[in-house]
Amino acid sequence: MITIHSLGFPRIGKKRELKFALEKFWRGDITQQQLEQTGRQLRQQNWREQSALDLAPVGDFSFYDQILDASFLFGNHPARVRDLGGDDLANYFRVARGRAHTHEHECACVQAGEMTKWFDTNYHYIVPEFSADTRFNLHADALLEQVREAQAAGVVAKPVLVGPVTYLWLGKSQDHSDRLTLLEPLLAVYLQLLSKLAAAGVEWVQIDEPILVTELDASWRQALNHACHQLKSAPLKLLLATYFGELQENLQLACELPVDGLHIDAINGRDEVARIADWLPGHKVLSVGVINGRNIWKTDLTATLVWLEPLHQRLGQRLWLAPSCSLLHVPVDLASEQKLDDEIKQWLAFAVQKLDELRILATALNEGRAAVADELAQNAAAVNSRRQSGRIHRPAVKQRVAEITAAMGQRLAPYAERSKQQRNKFRLPLYPTTTIGSFPQTAEIRKARRDYRVGELGADDYRRIMRDEIAHCVHQQEALGLDVLVHGEPERNDMVEYFGEQLDGYAFSQHGWVQSYGSRCVKPPILFGDISRPRAMTVDWISWARSLTDKPMKGMLTGPATMLNWSFVRDDQPRSQTCLQLSLAIRDEVLDLEKAGIDMIQIDEAALREGLPLRRSQWQDYLDWAIQAFRISANGVRNDTQIHTHMCYSEFNDIMPAIADMDADVITIETSRSNMELLAAFEAFEYPNEIGPGVYDIHSPNIPDVDAIVALMKKAAEHIPPERLWVNPDCGLKTRNWEEVLPALTNMVTASRILAQDLAEAV
Numbered sequence: 236m237i238t239i240h241s242l243g244f245p246r247i248g249k250k251r252e253l254k255f256a257l258e259k260f261w262r263g264d265i266t267q268q269q270l271e272q273t274g275r276q277l278r279q280q281n282w283r284e285q286s287a288l289d290l291a292p293v294g295d296f297s298f299y300d301q302i303l304d305a306s307f308l309f310g311n312h313p314a315r316v317r318d319l320g321g322d323d324l325a326n327y328f329r330v331a332r333g334r335a336h337t338h339e340h341e342c343a344c345v346q347a348g349e350m351t352k353w354f355d356t357n358y359h360y361i362v363p364e365f366s367a368d369t370r371f372n373l374h375a376d377a378l379l380e381q382v383r384e385a386q387a388a389g390v391v392a393k394p395v396l397v398g399p400v401t402y403l404w405l406g407k408s409q410d411h412s413d414r415l416t417l418l419e420p421l422l423a424v425y426l427q428l429l430s431k432l433a434a435a436g437v438e439w440v441q442i443d444e445p446i447l448v449t450e451l452d453a454s455w456r457q458a459l460n461h462a463c464h465q466l467k468s469a470p471l472k473l474l475l476a477t478y479f480g481e482l483q484e485n486l487q488l489a490c491e492l493p494v495d496g497l498h499i500d501a502i503n504g505r506d507e508v509a510r511i512a513d514w515l516p517g518h519k520v521l522s523v524g525v526i527n528g529r530n531i532w533k534t535d536l537t538a539t540l541v542w543l544e545p546l547h548q549r550l551g552q553r554l555w556l557a558p559s560c561s562l563l564h565v566p567v568d569l570a571s572e573q574k575l576d577d578e579i580k581q582w583l584a585f586a587v588q589k590l591d592e593l594r595i596l597a598t599a600l601n602e603g604r605a606a607v608a609d610e611l612a613q614n615a616a617a618v619n620s621r622r623q624s625g626r627i628h629r630p631a632v633k634q635r636v637a638e639i640t641a642a643m644g645q646r647l648a649p650y651a652e653r654s655k656q657q658r659n660k661f662r663l664p665l666y667p668t669t670t671i672g673s674f675p676q677t678a679e680i681r682k683a684r685r686d687y688r689v690g691e692l693g694a695d696d697y698r699r700i701m702r703d704e705i706a707h708c709v710h711q712q713e714a715l716g717l718d719v720l721v722h723g724e725p726e727r728n729d730m731v732e733y734f735g736e737q738l739d740g741y742a743f744s745q746h747g748w749v750q751s752y753g754s755r756c757v758k759p760p761i762l763f764g765d766i767s768r769p770r771a772m773t774v775d776w777i778s779w780a781r782s783l784t785d786k787p788m789k790g791m792l793t794g795p796a797t798m799l800n801w802s803f804v805r806d807d808q809p810r811s812q813t814c815l816q817l818s819l820a821i822r823d824e825v826l827d828l829e830k831a832g833i834d835m836i837q838i839d840e841a842a843l844r845e846g847l848p849l850r851r852s853q854w855q856d857y858l859d860w861a862i863q864a865f866r867i868s869a870n871g872v873r874n875d876t877q878i879h880t881h882m883c884y885s886e887f888n889d890i891m892p893a894i895a896d897m898d899a900d901v902i903t904i905e906t907s908r909s910n911m912e913l914l915a916a917f918e919a920f921e922y923p924n925e926i927g928p929g930v931y932d933i934h935s936p937n938i939p940d941v942d943a944i945v946a947l948m949k950k951a952a953e954h955i956p957p958e959r960l961w962v963n964p965d966c967g968l969k970t971r972n973w974e975e976v977l978p979a980l981t982n983m984v985t986a987s988r989i990l991a992q993d994l995a996e997a998v
């Protein structure tokens with residue numbers, strides 16, 4: 236019989252129960268016991284959903300993040316929380332978010348741990364902190380308790396642990412000591428843990444080493460080898476799990492590591508399966524991840540069986556089946572969706588449905604396809620409907636993409652020439668000031684949007700409220716003395732969803748939430764078909780804003796790569812094709828804005844960097860089409876229309892040529908925390924166009940003072956000629972309130988005037 240298992244289940248709950256319980260607990264509205272009770276209920280519920288599995292994951296649940304859990308499991312909490320008092324959970328939340336409770340006294344607050352993206356997903360983990368003095372000791376009670384809970388719930392518990400080498404690789408050394416010197420003491424703790432798990436009746440433990448799908452140097456490969464050799468003495472069986480990509484040059488290493496089984500991602504690495512089956516020693520289990528754990532499409536079960544059946548013949552009992560990776564990255568249950576239309580709904584599978592697909596595949600392999608004939612037929616019908624649907628395939632869209640020419644991505648004149656025309660036209664002062672787009676989203680605005688959505692507010696009233704808010708934003712900006720204004724984005728719930736809702740080819744779920752970090756969840760829109768823009772999306776709002784002022788009004792759009800990277804994207808054509816379709820829709824909007832007299836247009840590419848593949852050797856390919864898509868969106872305009880772009884991060888060193896290739900007239904970036912050091916990359920590259928390095932950290936309630944802004948901009952001017960510098964915040968202001976924003980922007984404008992005057996006096 237074939238074994239089926241899963242690498243992890245979404246922990247937030249069907250109705251985001253975990254999110255709400257956490258936020259209540261932080262506010263002091265529920266007790267720790269109540270929070271823990273919610274945790275237990277969610278785990279029970281999750282194991283019930285997974286009852287058809289032969290092995291169910293344990294340790295995949297977390298109150299914030301599984302890597303932070305691992306840090307506490309190994310006794311590696313940062314020294315700064317050790318003497319603060321309170322129990323483990325209080326310290327856990329201090330590392331996660333700086334404080335145990337929202338109202339915690341200042342002296343019990345600490346700097347939160349750094350948070351960063353989990354491989355190429357949109358999930359964020361808390362970066363483990365190491366130093367030469369790091370000592371590990373085991374705190375296994377919580378995990379052992381969950382093993383007992385799972386066993387009591389009647390499932391066969393398979394604990395999932397981040398592997399020791401990946402754990403070190405994900406962390407940062409605070410004193411630049413070599414993290415790998417910690418491997419030996421860390422392995423000692425793993426061995427203690429494995430013994431305890433064995434004593435608790437556990438037979439299999441899953442050890443995740445996803446770094447095997449990245450480019451590793453010899454010391455990390457050696458560390459993997461060494462770790463597995465040490466751990467093999469544990470009195471239980473180890474399943475080494477990799478996911479998110481192909482093994483490539485690490486394939487042989489992965490096959491030879493002395494463990495009892497290997498899990499691989501056959502969604503990304505399907506072509507490697509046969510070679511792995513060849514290489515893998517005869518006593519090892521091969522767990523094949525055949526269901527996509529990162530996307531929401533139904534699996535083509537018959538097509539999967541066609542290649543699985545011979546593999547099953549060959550491996551017999553040694554073949555296990557699973558989703559490609561943890562289901563953390565997909566929503567919980569499609570059955571919760573009441574509003575998706577039936578045609579689209581039948582194409583989808585969320586976590587619960589994915590596990591059912593696994594059960595059907597296993598039954599077909601064990602008992603023959605006839606045993607699940609009805610289910611296979613239903614699946615085939617759904618898969619066919621998706622393949623042929625006229626809502627997905629629209630020849631006119633494909634035709635337009637096929638007809639894209641190089642000239643469409645090319646501005647009429649080079650920047651040097653454009654900039655002269657733009658300077659003549661706009662006559663901006665030195666160090667011009669602007670913002671990144673959104674202004675504070677007050678409770679009233681959110682309520683108006685919500686009421687309009689559910690039909691409690693009529694279209695005319697909605698329009699009036701939004702227009703009033705836009706007018707308010709414009710007047711505030713004029714009073715502040717900003718040079719380039721924005722309309723403030725009150726009509727937008729989210730920078731991707733807002734555009735997705737107006738494009739053909741997108742659908743939306745009601746409950747399709749996935750965890751982004753801690754209690755924060757996102758609901759990525761579903762990009763299911765060929766993309767087109769039935770009508771202008773922003774022209775009305777922005778024209779209204781423009782009619783209220785004589786200052787330049789910057790139109791505000793989201794770029795193609797960001798739309799792509801923050802959606803669930805169709806898997807039936809290359810992402811590059813989908814991105815080009817998006818780029819044409821945005822190009823149409825840009826040209827409509829220009830026609831309506833909007834002569835500055837910002838196209839946000841907040842998530843451009845996120846799309847970079849895990850392997851550097853594949854970066855260029857991605858950058859080639861993502862940048863081409865941006866250029867097609869942006870570059871159809873006249874010379875004297877100024878294109879801005881914005882990116883909310885600060886690492887550009889390694890993608891500088893691509894950024895320059897976008898050829899935006901102005902780029903605004905996040906820099907206030909990094910003290911302008913990253914501008915060195917722009918300087919070294921001799922970046923030719925204009926830059927607005929952020930001087931106001933919008934992630935913090937703090938208000939930057941004039942001197943600090945002047946000092947930051949003076950540093951910037953050491954790297955970039957001042958006549959090409961803009962002054963602006965790091966990112967949009969929508970999460971801040973007006974009481975914070977007004978003084979911060981006042982200081983920003985004052986600073987800009989001081990800078991401009993200093994410069995004028997200097998010449």
Ligand code: GLN
Nearest residue numbers: 671672673839841883967
């Ligand atoms: N224009 C968007 C805003 O200001 C940009 C958001 C972002 O970069 N994440 O909100």
Ligand code: ZN
Nearest residue numbers: 882883966967
């Ligand atoms: Zn941003």
